[in-house]
Amino acid sequence: MAKVDLARRAEIGREKRARTRAQIVEAGATLLGGRTNEAITVDAVVEAAGVAKGTFYYHFKSIGELAAAVGAGLSQSFDELLTPARLERPDPVDRLSFAFIKFLEKASADTDWARLVIQSSQSPIEFGMGVRANLKADIEEAIAQGRVSVRDVELAADIAIGIWLEVTRGIIERGPRPGTTGQALDATLRALGLSQR
Amino acid sequence: MAKVDLARRAEIGREKRARTRAQIVEAGATLLGGRTNEAITVDAVVEAAGVAKGTFYYHFKSIGELAAAVGAGLSQSFDELLTPARLERPDPVDRLSFAFIKFLEKASADTDWARLVIQSSQSPIEFGMGVRANLKADIEEAIAQGRVSVRDVELAADIAIGIWLEVTRGIIERGPRPGTTGQALDATLRALGLSQR
DNA sequence: TGTCAAAACGACTATATCGTCAATATGAGA
DNA sequence: TCTCATATTGACGATATAGTCGTTTTGACA
Structure with a gap:
């Protein structure tokens, strides 16, 4: 009777689900950034x-939930940009500078990303807080060293x-200019x- | 026959109109700032x-028109804050510093105003441009003097x-702190x- | 090739918001 | 007190958006 592997079925479902969900999140990110x-x-x-429409509600309860998913993706993109290089930099000012440059370069290269970050920065509910926490930690360390x-x-x-x-808004508005980042x-x-x- | 003064009638209308219109603009400013x-x-x-509802449409064609009126009021509040002192300051850095302090003090004293400014800064369509133009003029002068x-x-x-x-967002979020402005x-x-x- | 659970679909109802308009209120001057 | 141009009202039809749900499609596996 039990000839089908229910666990496998669920896995297949999860994969298909993930694809469609990703489509929706991407569309949401574009719209949220461009509004x-x-x-x-x-x-x-x-x-x-x-x-x-039904597919949307199959994946998300509301627009707010979609926005949260977009924000989570944004957080992840920040972490991916930073985490590898953070550990190998003992100096807080180095870390801070590295992050600043990295983010600005990313904004120059990916305007959609930049727009989304700018929009998301309006609601400091969850996403911006992680970035800010890192920044504050670096600054606090530098202050403790009497350098700020x-x-x-x-x-x-x-x-x-x-x-x-x-500066990022400026890049979006007027395009990237050489030397601006530094x-x-x-x-x-x-x-x-x-x-x- | 022409016993009524039509010009006077129109003036009365304009006054009453202005009162109601001001109510609507004020409500709009609050909502736009708090959203x-x-x-x-x-x-x-x-x-x-x-x-x-009809009264709104009697005064404004759309929400966008109301937003424009709110923005105009904001522009005016900036000008009122600045203009008197601008002329008597020959040094561009003095002018810039004065404006910076003045705006920050205003934001500390009037949180609703601050919220509205923050929100309006998202759409640099018209309002923020005047402020930016003044700022750029001051900076350009200082650059010409080789001081920047x-x-x-x-x-x-x-x-x-x-x-x-x-910094203004910080004041809104965490309240004004002594020394922050300077x-x-x-x-x-x-x-x-x-x-x- | 048939099965079936998960996923996707889209038509539908409910609700929110827009924008209009005929009727009513206002108030200074005659 | 009466007049009348102007301002205000709120109910109404039109439109947009939200959210539901029974039906259909998908695709790995037996």
Whole structure:
């Protein structure tokens, strides 16, 4: 009777499910990044993803849940950009500088990604917090070493994040310019009052 | 026959019109500042303003037109904050510093205003452009005097605006802290590589 | 090739929001 | 008090979007 392997069936299901789900998440990311101010609709998402409406609700309970999934993907892209190089850098300022440059290069190369980050930065609910936590840890370490003139960690984080976000907006708006990345980093380090090691 | 003064009638109308219109604009400003991500609705505006739906459409063609009116009011508040003091300051760095401090103080004192500015900064369509133009003029003058190490005016503007916006977000999020305003200004001047006169 | 559980579909109802318009209210001056 | 141009009202039909659900398709495996 039990001739079918139910576990295998479920696995197949999971794989197919993952493909379609990825389509929807990608469409959602594009729409979320490109919106001006009005909210995105389920109809717009399913049209962009090329799936039926029922399929959307099979995968997500609401647009909010989709947005959360997009945010999770964004978090992952940040981690992938950073994690490998973080461990091998003992100096907090090196880590901070590396991340700053890396993110800015990514934004220059992938405008859609940049738009999405900018949009997501509006709601600091979950995604931006991880990045900020890393940044704050680096700054705190540098402060402890007496190398930062801005004493308030939160303020220092705001300064670095603010410069990064607005420079990224500039790249989106006016395109990447040679030298911008390095100059932006230098400006940020000066702003924090960082003395070289 | 012509016993009524038509011009006077029209004036009365204009006054009453202005009052109701102001109510709607104020409600719109609150909603636009407080929104998370979904678009605001006409129904929400009329409820907040305490007027009927028809009244909204009597004054505005759409939500977009209301948003434009709110943006115009915001522009005006910036000008009022600045203009009187701008003319009597010959030094561009003084002007820039004054504006930076003034805006930050205003944001600390009036959180609703700050929220609205943050939200409006997303769409650099018209409102933010005036502020940016002033800022760029000041920076350009300082660059011409050889006092700024960041040579790209657009980048310099992005840096100053970025710091201001994110510090303002911090104030909204975590409340104003003593010393933040001055430290943020110092950091901005360092970021731009400004040497004192 | 047939089976079947998971996945996808899309038509449908419910609800929200838009935008209109005929009717009513307002209020300064005659 | 009456007039009337202007402003305000809110019910209404039109449209857009949300969310449901019975039906159909898919595809690995027996």
